[in-house]
Amino acid sequence: MTQPVPHTARPVRRQRSASRSGVVLRRWKTPKGDLIVSLLTPQGKLRAIARGGLRGKHAGALNLFHHVGLQVYARPGDELAVIQQASLEGALPRLALPERHPYAHLLAELADLLFQEGEADEYGQQAFDLFAGALRGVAHHHDPEWVALVMSYKLLALAGFPQRTRMCARCGAADPQHPDPFGGELLCGRCSHQRALSPSSLDFLRGVVRRSVRENMDHPVPAEDRAPLWLGLERFVGVQVGRVRSWPHLHAG
Amino acid sequence: MTQPVPHTARPVRRQRSASRSGVVLRRWKTPKGDLIVSLLTPQGKLRAIARGGLRGKHAGALNLFHHVGLQVYARPGDELAVIQQASLEGALPRLALPERHPYAHLLAELADLLFQEGEADEYGQQAFDLFAGALRGVAHHHDPEWVALVMSYKLLALAGFPQRTRMCARCGAADPQHPDPFGGELLCGRCSHQRALSPSSLDFLRGVVRRSVRENMDHPVPAEDRAPLWLGLERFVGVQVGRVRSWPHLHAG
Amino acid sequence: MKYPPSLVALIRELSRLPGIGPKSAQRLAFHLFEQPAEDIERLSAALLAAKSELHTCPVCFNITDAELCDVCSDPSRDQNLICVVEEPGDVIALERSGEYQGLYHVLHGVLSPMNGVGPEQLHIKELLPRAREGLEVILATGTTVEGDATALYLQRLLEPLGAEVSRIAYGLQVGSALEYADEVTLGRALLGRQKIRG
Amino acid sequence: MKYPPSLVALIRELSRLPGIGPKSAQRLAFHLFEQPAEDIERLSAALLAAKSELHTCPVCFNITDAELCDVCSDPSRDQNLICVVEEPGDVIALERSGEYQGLYHVLHGVLSPMNGVGPEQLHIKELLPRAREGLEVILATGTTVEGDATALYLQRLLEPLGAEVSRIAYGLQVGSALEYADEVTLGRALLGRQKIRG
Amino acid sequence: MKYPPSLVALIRELSRLPGIGPKSAQRLAFHLFEQPAEDIERLSAALLAAKSELHTCPVCFNITDAELCDVCSDPSRDQNLICVVEEPGDVIALERSGEYQGLYHVLHGVLSPMNGVGPEQLHIKELLPRAREGLEVILATGTTVEGDATALYLQRLLEPLGAEVSRIAYGLQVGSALEYADEVTLGRALLGRQKIRG
Amino acid sequence: MKYPPSLVALIRELSRLPGIGPKSAQRLAFHLFEQPAEDIERLSAALLAAKSELHTCPVCFNITDAELCDVCSDPSRDQNLICVVEEPGDVIALERSGEYQGLYHVLHGVLSPMNGVGPEQLHIKELLPRAREGLEVILATGTTVEGDATALYLQRLLEPLGAEVSRIAYGLQVGSALEYADEVTLGRALLGRQKIRG
């Protein structure tokens, strides 16, 4: 009597199902009423489509910034994985508050730009934890602006875009202290005509990557000194990473 | 220069779309989450399926007793027409009231039994108007029981099941006045051991089909005399038409 | 070709399950055939164990394997709140929402005379003794005509008993645009509008 | 085979329409080819007429062909009620529900910084002068995070101006069973429960 | 609320297009309203241009803007092969497959007596003069009952004229598993099996 | 709330079945809970019986409960025809088509190196001894790249053994219009055209 081929040797079907869990970075409506979402997961970024999502049972879970568990189904050759089931694992309703909403957008837009699809490298889990923590901070911390600033610099560094703070970005001189109006890094006094940054701002820029999130949060730069930091960040991202549409709306709330 | 074949000569495509408007008589959920509805329309009864209807955008419109406009799509050979669009044309929320709800069920169940699918005969419009009027009456009239009784007899007659009231259902004798405990029609004094019906009940039974709805409504049988009429109706329908599950629940409200 | 009777029997039993048509039943049967014997035995045992160990809670008619269900026997649940639902699955859905800390009452159906379901076919008479002053009963039957009728019927019975009676909200599902809501729902969502939380 | 340029042009223009992919555009083009010339001319004229005659109402930003839109110029509408919506299509949806007799204000979008939409991209500054004591503003933006954020933003601006501010209800769509609602919506439907109307 | 007549007219014209229901027509109309005037004018002009410039080729009844269509006027196409199809759109589908280098003949329909379509409503009489010894006619009407009936009808007419007549293959679509094919197709696929190319 | 362990176990086992997600498994479990005990016992028994009684036919690897399967042991089947398929379910599909009277050979998979499936993981070595002069082998693996690759691999092995080798037809599924077929299938349908049966 012959037994069938054992299960492990059986060919995988053309289609693959997978479970993923992540935070919704963006969502697009297609004209047909489908929903395309981009998520950050511990295994990297994922884009998937929920058919009929705008009127379907997934619309609730697949909201911006929601942490969702997905069952996706991808056939080789399909451009996008199809979402079969979606369940909410966590929501931060306070991100809709006017003083917090724009920062959540900035962080999600940055994350969407910084991480590529299918890149499941060793930093995946770290990136996911950092981003999820950033959203939690923006939702609940009394100073969401500071959370956004710290976490933006942290995300940039993790994605391989650390700012140079030890040498002038133009001439290479040591100990630069002035903002670079074009590249967003630091310039020496000879290369820049702008006023030097405040000591606490300089300390922040030089330490943000190396220090823990907690340490950074505990030593905020005074609110009135943050404008040059935001400006530097915007320039740096614009030059190194790409266009971020949230900038003009950051201080609208 | 050759012109194309004029439009009128062009073959109709294999699929047909149609617009229908009617009242939902019944709805069934399929295990997949589709919704099958049976509607009474001026063109006869129609059964159609709304795919994913239970979670879809049609769930609201396709409720019991709703008057809906449908866009259906039927391919020859398909068992059920598929609902593509559904919009509400009228709802009677008061039909959910405990003292009215069971009568609406009775009328819908009767209509579903009495009218066959695809029968678009000359009575279609009349049947639809009668049934729609019956539901409106049950929803708004101060005496929904009386509406249901009158309209049930009217619907039966229109569907070709008039009661014989001029001769004893067993021996044919004239002027029968006693209830028939088995067939639900009338018996003479010799054929029945039951008490004769009240004069107003007899007058109702003999006149209900011929008189207008308005006339019938204006001359209600006193509530305390209606029990034999309901019993007769139940027996008559049971024998002539088929099983109606609403009976035991008529006076539960 | 004649199929082996035990294959035919398995396909027939599987196709009795809701949502599983004859083609899926056949696919499932072939899939099961390829699985190791232990897997089949575990599924078979799970079926028998579930059937023999589970029953409905005598208080709320939720599914349980104990004398009282896990909600009824938990003193930390809010004893002044009962949520009335149609089916045991609804309890799971509400628990998963994480927004509810009260008790339940499972009707096991809705009023539907044309389907032969009246009050005595549901667990309504067991709900009435639970009603009292200071209790809020949330009627969370579905938003169909039958669900509404059941809610109205219960409200008439419960209010004279001193309970406060409320109905789960009708409105837009979360994540929706207005254009994807039907007219009936939109009308209800407007009527049910609430003062915004600042 | 090279396609006739005018056919190619028509397919290209049609496939720019939302929801119409290249295959549907081609099917539409062939369909139009078979229609009588008058039908095509009527469609073409309707396009041009709509574009030249329609504009947004200067008060509520609804679509109109008159100086004021049909709602703003109707004195029988409730002048103490303004419903704020995202798009002109939402006005039609609400009118169709038959439950609303007040005025409108169409934002033409929602706040969405990552898409470059801030308050100044929407018709918000034109809403503020309409606010006053005795007015109720119903915020009927979608139930997405962006719709919520827009509602909260407007509530902060409108309340100091004396208007009462409410939000369209979240909950179960009409005709739904609990098991088909997602957890987020279920939670909102429980929180938003309302005293039942007897 | 009364909608502006030009909006109503546009929605009505759009909803006449196949596959566009009233809701989609409304969405399209609002979309068009938001587009720049040039885009609308370009669409409108494309419609009129297509209608005035396009007609059917007098030989094969394909769509063209020239005296003869691009296939009929191309001497490099195989003149000994004519593929008979139902609709002009089928020509595009076959051209896109890249597997065909012969000529076409577009019937503009299929035989369907119950819809009033007999041989004289189709471009059949214009096909017969094209038949001759040495010509292969591929009947590529659809695989429906009507498509089959039309193919058999043509075969009876064409064979006596000396043409070789073949039928497009029935079978499994590429990329399919057997379990997803219906029984009729499977039966045809077995009957139509071909010696494998090594 | 904690769910009863036997309920959790049943849901877990059910959700292992292909095509049954966690939500469907939950719905199934609640459904089973409502069924009479006999039904559950019958399902459970059917599972165990199928597993213990069924095995693969040692000749063709179809599923059977006898020494040889019903096809192999039927002398009236055409012994000069073997149809090679991927899975036991394909045998049922072909039998249902009613067009086939020969024998089968079930490979239990297709070549798919990236999934670790090479010739030795399939029942190929058992097919070769069945090949001989006068036999036609119909390769009815799926029309995927893997199915094609498997067919070509088998053809190379079988032809030298004297068997005639054919491939199931590619083409339009029955009931289809050309415009709904993809280009690859259309190209294959043209190439595979057959002389029409008059």
Ligand SMILES: [Zn+2]
């Ligand atoms: Zn320098």
Ligand SMILES: [Zn+2]
């Ligand atoms: Zn008598």
Ligand SMILES: [Zn+2]
């Ligand atoms: Zn309990």
Ligand SMILES: [Zn+2]
């Ligand atoms: Zn206006």
Ligand SMILES: [Zn+2]
């Ligand atoms: Zn031509």
Ligand SMILES: [Zn+2]
């Ligand atoms: Zn065998």
